[in-house]
Amino acid sequence: MSIFIDENTKVIVQGLTGSQGRFHGLRNRDYGTKVVGGVTPGKGGESVDGIPVFDTVAEAVAATGATASFVAVPPRAAAAAILQAAEAGIALIVCITEHIPAKDEAVVYARLKRDFPGTRLLGPNCPGLISPGKCNIGITAGEIALAGGPVGIVSRSGTLTYQALHELSQQGVGQTTCVGIGGDPVPGTNFIDVLEAFEADPETRAVIMIGEIGGAEEERAAEYIRDHMTKPVVAYIAGVTAPPGRKMGHAGAIVSGSQGTAQAKMDALAAAGVIVAKNPTEAGEKMVEVVRGLP
């Protein structure tokens, strides 16, 4: 099993005719993902490498039966694109767009919560998600993932997710699903949403969680793990050496006052019974040990 997506998931790409959308959308299709359509206003009727393009998400959904959307449009158009997908009944929206204004993200989050509670938004500013061998939506390089489980990965960072996939795959340890929740201040899907899904997924038997400085989501996740998770969790938090008050690349990665430090997050996770690694390589090694010890 996998979470959120599987081999039958039908995906449309909003922005398929743009350079990002085309590049990643076709890569996703090459990986085996059922990419059934694209959406670009004003370009309905065209096609991209055989994939039909529609003017609106509603038309694309009516024609293809898609349930997931990959949003790869520029920041100024992203909020409207996400809401259009939700209005068309899309259940999973994956938005890779970086640099969306914070006010727009806050409005999108509130709209989805109030009007479309059944819709899941992953991101914005996330690498997407991959269930190796089944479906890949977003920018993750499918080659570095290994099918067959038993590890689930959830991460705030793109390249650190790749690093984690690589460490596991090299050791012959496969993944069920790898989910990048993104580095922005208001992510549509948070650690707990993904941990819940992994806990409920029978094929996932252990989880790697990769966090970073800023906010309090890792601390909340620690509480959830302590109270609800039976599966072993290995965690790594980036940004121990980041100085307070400076944004470290991701809009969400900033230590303000005494809040959001890497040490506080690691302490909270360790206290919740999580195996805390001090770098990505160690996280991989510890997970390999965990997997070898599984009954």
Next chain:
Amino acid sequence: MDLFEYQGKQYFSKYGIPVSLGDIADTVDEAVAVADRIGYPVVVKAQVQVGGRGKAGGVKLASNHEEARLHATNILGLDIKGHVVHRLWIEHASEISREYYASFTLDRGAKAHLCMLSAKGGVDIEQVVEEDPEAIARLYINPLDGVARADLERLVVEAAIDEEARAGTVEILERLYTCYIEGDADLVEINPLILTPEGKVHALDAKVTLDDDAAFRHPEWEEFALSQEGDPREIMAREKGLNYVGLEGSVGIIANGAGLAMSTLDVVNQVGGSAANFLDCGGGADADLLADALEVINSDAAVKAILINIFGGIVRCDEVAKGVLIAIDRVGLTTPIVIRLDGTNAPLAREILAPHLSDRIIMETTMIGAARRAAEIANERSK
């Protein structure tokens, strides 16, 4: 982007938030002319983006022409925690009965806007948060609903704002919210918000942080961007569109992706080194971008070794390897450089680099190995 106080006050004025009458001055003569025009007493304030300027002698009261000249002379050029004062803000001195605190920002945990209001203004608000959290009244605002006057009327009571200041405070909070939303700020803060003996409420300071991601709908921000000061390495990086944060150490770092870059800093630290910077060269690390990144790092005399840590997902490592070689050449780099490339096409990349390896161009196959090597070289060369 953080605004200077004078820019923050100009921003506030646009939204009808009352501030003291004042103007900017870049020279002593300008400062005196401004002071004469607005009328004494005036406050001469250093425009630097660092806290504690009052204690450092950067804020002075002048009651006449001679004092204004004296203070302006002393404050211009003053070094406040590494920030040299190039500009002054001269404003009419206000009489103060009470000092309050007011702000709007996004509360990430609640995923809602947050208004904080306190009758204990004028001091470091983080200190109030720690010592007397009850003294800060909070109002969460759903972005879809906006802020209701009735909520603000309750908030001023809850925050124990003096009765004669309540109506004025509510009005300022309404305007401050508009400034925060329409002005696309990450933070708007007034500390202190003052009550004068005449019963007027107005903003004595202005702290505004703009959301850089919203710049596309604010062409008027261009002038703010031009006046940004700070670390020359950071200014150079910003001009080249690189995501860079200057630090104090001796290992210059280039990585792709914010998470991996942060993690690289941590690992360098774990193996006994110290990072000179954070630099995320992003997803499309081509030769030009790498050359720019190396140029910025090379401009930092404290850097004794450079570590390039790339995980190729979308980026192909062979292209990065070629880029690194071109970049080293273009920049004329002499500092030793340790390269770790993993992911897509990594074996090919290692083949490309192999003939060029020396004691100045070193390849390592793991992130930790590369960090260790770079730290060793930097420590050795720092002796």
